[in-house]
Amino acid sequence: MALAEFEIIHRYFSAQGAARADVACGVGDDGAVLRVPPDRELVVSLDTLVEAVHFPAATPAGAVGYKALAVGLSDLAAMGAEPAWLTLGLTLPRPDASWLEAFSAGLGGLAARHGLALVGGDLTRGPLAVTVQVHGLVPPGGAVLRRGARPGDGIYVTGELGAAAAAVAHLRGELSLPPDLAVVARRRLERPQPRVAEALALRGLVRAAIDVSDGLLADLGHILEASGVGARLELQALPLHEVLQALVPRLGLETCQRLALAGGDDYELCFVAPVQAEAEISARLAALRCPVARVGVIEVHPGLRCRQADGRLLSCPDGGYEHFHE
Amino acid sequence: MALAEFEIIHRYFSAQGAARADVACGVGDDGAVLRVPPDRELVVSLDTLVEAVHFPAATPAGAVGYKALAVGLSDLAAMGAEPAWLTLGLTLPRPDASWLEAFSAGLGGLAARHGLALVGGDLTRGPLAVTVQVHGLVPPGGAVLRRGARPGDGIYVTGELGAAAAAVAHLRGELSLPPDLAVVARRRLERPQPRVAEALALRGLVRAAIDVSDGLLADLGHILEASGVGARLELQALPLHEVLQALVPRLGLETCQRLALAGGDDYELCFVAPVQAEAEISARLAALRCPVARVGVIEVHPGLRCRQADGRLLSCPDGGYEHFHE
Numbered sequence: 001m002a003l004a005e006f007e008i009i010h011r012y013f014s015a016q017g018a019a020r021a022d023v024a025c026g027v028g029d030d031g032a033v034l035r036v037p038p039d040r041e042l043v044v045s046l047d048t049l050v051e052a053v054h055f056p057a058a059t060p061a062g063a064v065g066y067k068a069l070a071v072g073l074s075d076l077a078a079m080g081a082e083p084a085w086l087t088l089g090l091t092l093p094r095p096d097a098s099w100l101e102a103f104s105a106g107l108g109g110l111a112a113r114h115g116l117a118l119v120g121g122d123l124t125r126g127p128l129a130v131t132v133q134v135h136g137l138v139p140p141g142g143a144v145l146r147r148g149a150r151p152g153d154g155i156y157v158t159g160e161l162g163a164a165a166a167a168v169a170h171l172r173g174e175l176s177l178p179p180d181l182a183v184v185a186r187r188r189l190e191r192p193q194p195r196v197a198e199a200l201a202l203r204g205l206v207r208a209a210i211d212v213s214d215g216l217l218a219d220l221g222h223i224l225e226a227s228g229v230g231a232r233l234e235l236q237a238l239p240l241h242e243v244l245q246a247l248v249p250r251l252g253l254e255t256c257q258r259l260a261l262a263g264g265d266d267y268e269l270c271f272v273a274p275v276q277a278e279a280e281i282s283a284r285l286a287a288l289r290c291p292v293a294r295v296g297v298i299e300v301h302p303g304l305r306c307r308q309a310d311g312r313l314l315s316c317p318d319g320g321y322e323h324f325h326e
Numbered sequence: 327m328a329l330a331e332f333e334i335i336h337r338y339f340s341a342q343g344a345a346r347a348d349v350a351c352g353v354g355d356d357g358a359v360l361r362v363p364p365d366r367e368l369v370v371s372l373d374t375l376v377e378a379v380h381f382p383a384a385t386p387a388g389a390v391g392y393k394a395l396a397v398g399l400s401d402l403a404a405m406g407a408e409p410a411w412l413t414l415g416l417t418l419p420r421p422d423a424s425w426l427e428a429f430s431a432g433l434g435g436l437a438a439r440h441g442l443a444l445v446g447g448d449l450t451r452g453p454l455a456v457t458v459q460v461h462g463l464v465p466p467g468g469a470v471l472r473r474g475a476r477p478g479d480g481i482y483v484t485g486e487l488g489a490a491a492a493a494v495a496h497l498r499g500e501l502s503l504p505p506d507l508a509v510v511a512r513r514r515l516e517r518p519q520p521r522v523a524e525a526l527a528l529r530g531l532v533r534a535a536i537d538v539s540d541g542l543l544a545d546l547g548h549i550l551e552a553s554g555v556g557a558r559l560e561l562q563a564l565p566l567h568e569v570l571q572a573l574v575p576r577l578g579l580e581t582c583q584r585l586a587l588a589g590g591d592d593y594e595l596c597f598v599a600p601v602q603a604e605a606e607i608s609a610r611l612a613a614l615r616c617p618v619a620r621v622g623v624i625e626v627h628p629g630l631r632c633r634q635a636d637g638r639l640l641s642c643p644d645g646g647y648e649h650f651h652e
Contacts, residue, residue, distance in 0.1 A: 034370065087459060129455060
């Protein structure tokens with residue numbers, strides 16, 4: 001992008017996010033220089049969003065910028081890490097001032113709210129894609145991994161599931177949502193709220209965690225595999241988003257449950273904790289006005305069993321997002 | 327990429343690069359957990375290479391993997407940082423086993439040689455692009471920035487310039503190289519040797535540095551701007567790569583000099599140091615068998631002046647890579 005590159009970086013990206021004293025050198029050199037406190041470990045996560053693969057070509061630039069960072073923040077939340085810095089790789093077919101303005105506002109606003117400084121990156125020409133690396137901090141040994149689940153532990157989910165999947169199905173023409181629900185669902189798809197404060201509030205109480213990006217079945221499956229355990233889910237306990245609840249009369253409960261189980265992009269936390277910690281967990285999350293539901297229990301026997309209220313087992317899809325056909 | 331994603335990561339990327347004791351958690355969780363020593367600052371740099379923009383579509387996969395990391399290592403060298411970890415964002419139109427095998431070998435081999443561990447990343451579907459973030463370590467306050475140049479300091483360049491630019495011109499059909507020189511030039515374009523060991527050997531001697539990625543004029547220009555100074559280059563001191571030297575009889579010296587000044591992709595170091603340090607600099611680089619040339623001097627007056635041996639000033643292109651027409 002030659003000279004225009006420097007102008008774009010200067011105008012839209014050199015002062016985004018929070019100002020932090022631990023940035024010794026930010027945007028504008030060959031690299032950023034960052035100070036990790038001696039009593040902290042560094043957590044990093046990198047995600048790429050590609051146009052027409054991870055978001056529709058019509059997605060507003062502000063939502064693209066917002067979401068590119070939100071998925072990274074959600075990973076930091078899953079690790080129990082406090083956000084600190086981000087780097088940005090932005091590939092654009094052509095520089096467009098109004099697109100860049102909205103994109104940088106979407107990304108920068110979310111960064112500022114979570115105390116992240118934008119410290120560097122790369123701006124290149126090509127098919128639209130955004131790569132964000134987030135950097136967070138945890139006390140030594142304090143990162144929450146996927147491998148800590150033990151038989152008898154409770155399985156918990158924050159917030160509600162399935163609205164983003166409904167929005168995707170609606171955008172694909174596979175499901176028709178009433179206008180008001182379509183707005184709610186699309187907002188949820190484009191502007192997920194990463195559970196950063198919730199994750200920090202849960203420090204010390206949680207044995208394993210993951211964020212729900214590919215669907216609860218797939219993501220919980222990663223915890224089970226990493227921990228060498230199995231699980232039983234109680235489907236009546238699944239926190240269906242209001243968008244899905246409104247669809248139950250039309251589609252039936254089981255179809256809505258499948259959408260909540262297999263649909264990605266919710267960016268809620270799924271975590272595993274000893275049931276003895278449940279009262280404390282509920283209290284801490286209630287203080288943040290964050291709903292939490294116990295949706296199942298870790299078992300010795302490998303695999304994932306989904307049980308209806310009447311005791312019937314639902315045959316679970318393999319997991320991950322599946323196209324939804326109404 | 328659903329399930330195939332995990333298989334690809336496991337097969338090609340989970341054990342690439344060096345094994346490092348400071349990686350508390352590597353590939354396979356929501357984030358990597360890394361231990362920065364208390365007496366070190368963290369240096370990070372992110373670069374994206376897009377097919378048909380940064381490398382021709384016909385580039386061998388091994389060269390793509392190699393170069394995606396080499397450009398990052400070159401940034402760490404420019405900062406005086408010791409390489410530690412890398413993350414990888416790989417966007418691929420479709421998974422292809424032989425491509426992935428060669429790509430991961432090209433990237434992983436270079437990572438291992440420089441002691442870097444691959445600790446995480448993202449694999450997505452889309453137009454071919456590679457984003458690498460490198461992470462390095464410097465003593466507190468020890469990072470070499472662009473802004474330290476002072477009038478009277480010498481301007482130095484490692485190695486030789488211009489072969490990569492000649493290879494680009496050759497590939498574009500703008501310049502015809504004899505077969506043996508074409509091989510040498512293309513090797514230089516596809517497999518640049520980042521000056522990491524050289525940069526570490528120069529610690530404490532250098533006031534400002536940058537790597538030559540966009541062309542010496544453009545890159546030195548960044549140092550001058552950041553430092554608020556100007557410079558005079560002595561063109562007869564420019565270290566022309568043997569590929570360019572062989573072209574002098576055909577193209578003339580001045581054309582070859584322009585190619586060396588404006589051509590990018592050399593990934594040599596351009597650094598500024600007090601001339602009193604020159605003997606020590608030469609000795610340390612000679613121990614690494616790395617050529618070094620003093621190509622000019624920092625001046626108070628802003629701007630960049632290029633002087634021929636006979637005292638004539640060459641009118642300098644604005645800088646950056648320009649298409650070359652024979």
